[in-house]
Amino acid sequence: MPDRYLDILRRYWGFDSFRPLQEVIIRSVGEGNDTLALMPTGGGKSITFQVPALATEGLCLVVTPLIALMKDQVENLKRNGIKAAAIHSGLTYREIKVAFDNAIFGGTKFLYVSPERLATDLFLEKLPHLKINLLAVDEAHCISQWGYDFRPSYLKIAAVRELIPDVPVLALTATATPTVVDDIMEQLHFKKKNVFKKSFARPNLAYVVRPTESKEEQLLRILNSVAGSAIVYVRSRKKTREYASLLQQHQISAEHFHAGLTYASKEEKQNRWKHNQTRVMVATNAFGMGIDKPDVRLVVHMDAPDSLEAYFQEAGRAGRDNKKAYAVLLWSDNDKLKLKKQVETAFPEPETIKNVYDALGNFFQLPVGAGFQMVYDFDIGKFCSAFNFSILTVYNSLKILQRAGYLTFTEELDIPSKAMFLVKGNDLYKFQVANEDLDPFIKILLRNYTGLFTEYASINEADLAKKSGTTIETVYAGLSKLGKMGIIHYIPRRKTPLISYTQSREELRFIRLPKEVYEERKQKYLDQTEAVIDYASSINICRSRFLLNYFGQTKSDNCGICDICISRKQTGLDDTTFKKIELTVKEKLSRRMMKAEELVELLPYNREKTLKVLQWLEDHEVIGETETGELEWL
Structure with missing residues (x-):
């Protein structure tokens, strides 16, 4: 591995070594190969395109549908002294044009674009002038009809590839079934198949399904049993407030989070939670993308998710520090009915x-x-x-x-609100002299934000008001006046x-x-909800093995720490012994039904141990007893 990659990692991120799989992906990309990387949430996906792009002259074009994540990554790169910009539908034409011009002439190293921008005339006009060294496609499952979040705008990426044929592509996703993996490579016109997979296994994460008709009580019990930072996922905004209030009433530090909150409110809540000033975040699935908090000890789902893909991603936000953590799904009879009804609602x-x-x-x-x-x-x-x-x-x-x-x-x-100066140098100085009343607003902008003459800066009127000892209304009026006079381009905050x-x-x-x-998609959605029901209803298959098998990782051992594995351990047998006896029972009963006594005599194991396994298998409905008293494998 060339030292330059490690040098870049140390210089910009302060790490001395790469995480597992990062290095081989970076090397593959660096050698110019089309590459598909499957890395679970929190595996450090962004490093795999940021490092090789920084090691090569030119610009990395990053396609992602997640605007919030796009903005986070751009801000993080800028904080590390790396020039980055984002282009999406929420920007004005002037903002987009400035971002493109800076990408062509101003040394922008990373240009993030939402997929729908790829087909616009302006993008296609600017593309030949962009010196692209790498095309990174985040959330790559969106390009597959069989992916759980297919977006037709992703299909435009193939057309872009034809215009930059010598540029390698790095496709990234956290969750994909084997069918989706093949489809991604086909849709992105890979020159040859090239997949790097990190095992989906999370040895430190205990998956638990807790059947209950009283979810509130169960939640309180779990939070009082498992110490540390937690996320509680719910399906509606109303429930985020209700459950956060419930926890607060029981002296558990909690806040609520959903997409409808203001930008400032989201930032404040996230920061308090990240710094452990708030213990529990009760949230919709709008929370979590781009949030890197390694010490989350517990993720609880109050409502069943739509798919195991979504569940795996959300549950996977626990235990990223590789210490013991729990992912708990609270499950009731009503959840099964709700999931089936959701299919009709969703279509x-x-x-x-x-x-x-x-x-x-x-x-x-x-x-x-x-x-x-x-x-x-x-x-x-x-x-x-x-x-x-x-x-x-x-x-x-x-x-x-x-x-x-x-x-x-x-x-x-x-x-958030944005501003950029349209006048500079001597012209700006003359304006300041002639307009003393507006001079303080110009000065406070220049004092608090850099690069205002070449790109738009996100500004916070409340922050500026505090620093200048005035009101938000005064700041807003001053900036608006500067905008009307053509000194700055001021775009007030929009939330829509x-x-x-x-x-x-x-x-x-x-x-x-x-x-x-429509029809095939509806069937796919139905299949996904059925998989969730199977996962939650299963009482005899290791939870981790069930999830790994869903994602095509068929050769895996029992995790030993999920609720199913723990119940097996309560027999007093170690996993190897239990498994040996279970497999032999399956082999014998698959050939013919027989009574328990006959089966015990046939098996070459300790009688007491065999009876314990048989009891467990019967309790968990793996085997059953017929009317004639014979055992059968169900």
């Missing part, structure tokens, strides 16, 4: 979906044949009131229309979902929901 009737599309065009007053690449702020509440739709129906219809390639829907994008049209508005009769977008 509204095709006519309903088409009506939502049509109403959307009317809502934006968009004529048929217009709208290509247009981006609109979207007030979903106002839309639902105007057209008498339920929010869930609209939300799920938009997701399906996105998969069908008609639009992209970005949920609750929280974009966005709709981007990826093709012009179609007449309703021409809207098509192809089989792979």
Whole structure:
């Protein structure tokens, strides 16, 4: 391994060695090979493209659909003295143009783009002028029809590859089944198959399914039994507040988190939790992406997830420091019914979906044949009131229309205020002299933010008000006035979902929901929920083995620490002995049914031990007794 990679790691991240698998992926990329890396959440995926890109002249183009993660990584790189920028639908045209110009002329090392930007005229116009050394595709499962979060905009990456044929691609994902792995490489036009997989096994993470009809009581019991930092996942924003309040009432330090909070509020809550000032974060799945807190001891799911892919990612946020941690799914009879009902909710009737599309065009007053690449702020509440739709129906219809390639829907994008100077040097000085009332606002911007003459800086009006001993309203008025006078380009904070049209508005009769977008996708969703039900209902297969098998890792041992394995240990037998007896019982009963006494006599093991295994297998419904008193393998 060339020393330059380790030198870069030490210089920018302060580490003396790479984590397992990082080094071989970096070497593969450095040699110019198309590479697919499967690394579980928290495995240090970003290092695998950031290090080789820094070691090579040129710019790394990073495609990711997660705007929050994009912003986090750009800020982290900048803090390390590395030039980085992001381009997504939430930016103004001027911001996008500045980001491209800096990428071409200003030494930007990492340019993050959302997948829908790849087909825009501006991107295709600028692409030939970008000296790209690596194409990194994060969340690569999004390119596969069989992935759990397929996005048609990802299919544009193949077209981009044709325009930069000599640039290697590094595809990254935390979770993918064997079918999805092959599909990713095919869709990204890999020159040859090249996959690096980190084992999905987490030897320090104990997976537990706790059947209960009183989840609140169970949660309190678990939190009082397992010390340390925790995440509690729930499905709705309302529940985040309710459960956080419940925990606080029982003297457990807790806060709530969801996508609807302000940017400042999210930052404050995350920081308190990261620094262990708050013990428990009660959150929707909006929490966790890009959050690197290694000492999380416990992740509890109050509600069943949609898929084992999602569960594996969320549960995997526990124990990243390789110390003992727990992932607990609280499960009730009602959860099974809810999951089955969710399939219908997630897939509204095709006519309903088409009506939502049509109403959307009317809502934006968009004529048929217009709208290509247009981006609109979207007030979903106002839309639902105007057209008498339920929010869930609209939300799920938009997701399906996105998969069908008609639009992209970005949920609750929280974009902080931004500013950039349009005037500099002597002209700015003259303005300051002539406008004394505005001079303090110019000075406080220049004092607190760098690079304002070449790129946009995210600014915080509350912070500026505090530092200048004035009010937020005064700061806002001053910046707005500078904006109107053409001294700065000031973009006040926006908090809104966005709709981007990826093709012009179609007449309703021409809207098509192809089989792979609706019917096959619905079946896939059904299969995923069934896998969750099987996982939660299973009482005889090691939890870790069950998950590993789902992800194609079929040769794995029992983990020894999940609830199933612990119940086996309560027989007093070690895992090897238990397994030997169990396999022999299976072999004998698979040939024919027989009574317990006959079976015990046939087996070459200690009678007492054999009876303990038989008792466990019967209790856990692996074997059953017929009306004639014979045992059978179920």
